[in-house]
Amino acid sequence: MLRSRQAREGSEADTHCGWWGWHPAPLQRFASAEWVLVCFCVAGFVQGMVISGFINVSLPTLERRFHLRSVEAGLIVSMYNVGSLMLMTPVTFFGSEMHKPRIMANGVFFMGVGSFLFTLPHFVAPQYKYSQEVKDLCPFEEDKATIINPEGSRALRNYRFVFMVANLVHGCSTVPFYTLAIAYLDDNLTARKSSWYIGIYYTAAIIGPAVGFILGGMLLNVYTDITVDPRSLGLSPSSNVWIGAWWIGFLITGCSAILVSVPISGFPKTLPGTAEMLAQKRVEVDTRALEAEHDAVRLRLSDMPKAVYHLLRNNTFVFISLAATVETMIGSGYSNFATKLFENQFGMTAASAALLLGMIAIPSASLGCFLGGYVVSKLDLSCANIIRMCIVVSVVTWFVFFMLLVSCPNLHYEGIDITKKLVLTPKCTSECGCPLTFNPICGRDFKMYMSPCLAGCRNAAQNEEAVTVYGNCDCIPTESSDNSSTEFVVAAERVRCTQECSAYLFYTLGTFICLFSTF
Structure with a gap:
């Protein structure tokens, strides 16, 4: 009887909001799919803003500030994927039967920690040399402010390891965002509601990078050393040696992530009413195969290879994953260095390039996501027809990439x-x-x-x-x-020369179509 009572109390706790056995009645109004969606959307928005927004916008600035090469900037970005790859399989494997909101909350919290780590070089590195007046006229008069110290340059480059570790933490922490979070929404909602809620969640994650580009561009118009008046140094955002306040955005996302992790950790393992809903939910997979796999695979580390083997036997899953991998490889490479490309090709400032890319991303990605869902819903496409539609769209995008081969002459x-x-x-x-x-x-x-x-x-x-x-x-x-x-x-x-180039329109149009087709 005692065991029955404990089981009943544990079952009730699994559907109540709270922390560590504390489940106050006023909090139970938040044990609903709507509030889960709100908090998940905020987390997804912040994740997109920092990973695909602020980091991409800041790369050219970080290269100038810390004397990095492009390959080193690429390594910083790739550490996110390394972190995701390290934890993707264990988190999804063991998290499927664990308390998903708490795992999600831990991920959101450590994403905030990663953002704070990313700002660390700004506070511990020596002051930017152009934050002092530089005398560089003919005849040249040697001054301590104008002497270039090779050892100092190498020391600045060493901060790339801090950025790598920070982005590695980002990659490890955001694994639950598009695995367990999606599974939690799908498990606790009807099929019709699930598609809408997941679509809203993805939309928030899509808008995040666009806002990150725009807000990051605005912050790059602020001088990196906020205690110094750049006008007194003869510097402006159009100066080649201008360094914007790239670090402020990461402070914003760090605080936001840690704050939103608190309510997410309080959501129940299962939302109230889920058991009744699951009893009526239509099963859209082969139940015999599902039962066989469930019997063959248990939540033990030694059985993880067996679970991976079952996935690899699904040819549709394998080829869709390969297609997504190639698409992500191309898209990530372009988006990570798009700001630098627009700067170098069209003579834009980092802020202007970021603002332009943000204004392209919001309508193209949002419109593509909306129209894709509308077409699937309106035509009631089957899985096979959805795949065919994706193939057609991918072929169109492949031809559009040739528009990006048009180049502008380099500045002399x-x-x-x-x-x-x-x-x-x-x-x-x-x-x-x-x-x-x-x-x-x-x-x-x-x-x-x-x-x-x-x-x-x-x-x-x-x-x-x-x-x-x-x-x-x-x-x-x-x-x-x-x-x-x-x-x-x-x-x-003391500015960058501008140049007229007709490829500007091709790049803008090509980027719009590629983003529209991808989403």
Whole structure:
């Protein structure tokens, strides 16, 4: 009788909200699918915002700030997939019979921890060198602020390991988001409600990256050192050496994730009324195969290979997984470096590129997700017909990728040949004694120069927009009428040169169609 009572109390606790045996009555109003969906959507939104939004937006900025190579930035991104791969199988295998909301809550919490780890280099690394006034004119006067320390550059590059660990934590922690969370919604809802709720959940996860791009772009317009006025340094977001406040977004997502993990951990293992609903729910799989697999596979670590073997025997599952893998490989590679591509190809600032990509992503992904669900529902497509539709859409997307092969001419840096060997003209270096520093400026001839000193600039000032401008530049040709000894003639600005390129429209349209087709 005691065992029966304990079993009954345990069963009741499995359908009540609370923590560690505390199940107050006022909290039970939240033991509903609607509140579960709200909290899951917030978690999915934050996950998309940080993983596919802030990280992708910040990569070019992190490369400049910490002297990273593109391959190292790619390794930072790939650590997310490494973390997911490490825990995907054990979490889904053992989590299928465990308390799914609590596992989900742990994942959300550690996602917040990963976001905080990602901001750590900003607070412990030395101050950004351009947060001090840099004197880089001809003739060059050596100053501690302008001396390049190779050891310091290598030390900054070592922070890439912190980013890798942080993104590894991201990957490990977000495994339950698209496995156990989906299973929990499906297990506790009717077939019709389940499709709607899962669709809403995915929509929130889709909007997250788009908002991450837009918000991340806005934050990149804020100088990384918020205690310094960039106008006093002659810096603006259009300056090549500008570093935006990339780290603020990760603080926002870190706090949000930890806060939302609390209510998620309080949801019951099973929602009230689920048992009655399951009794009436239509089974859409081969029950004989399901029972055979359930008898053959038990929740033991030694039986995990057997469970994987059963999955690999399902040819449809295998080929759909391979298709999703290839699609993710292409999509991730493009999205991770899309911001850098738009910067380099079209002369955009990091903030402008992020804002543009965000504005492309929101309508394309949302419209694709909505129309896909509408077509399937309206035409009542079977699984086989859904797969056929996906094949047709994938073929269309394959042709669209050729639009992205159109390229723009690279900006010409005066003094650098095709092989990237520095070749300085005597006119620029005969009297200046310039160091080989990278402090680029844009001349009136629409060419980029490595630094004001290497362009032979002797004077500097600030214009109305607080951008540093340079005059009396020996290497930059000016009109003879402008050569006045009494008037400061602007020969260069501390910005990136812009260029006209028709490929801009092709890239924008191609990105829109690819995102629309993918979702």
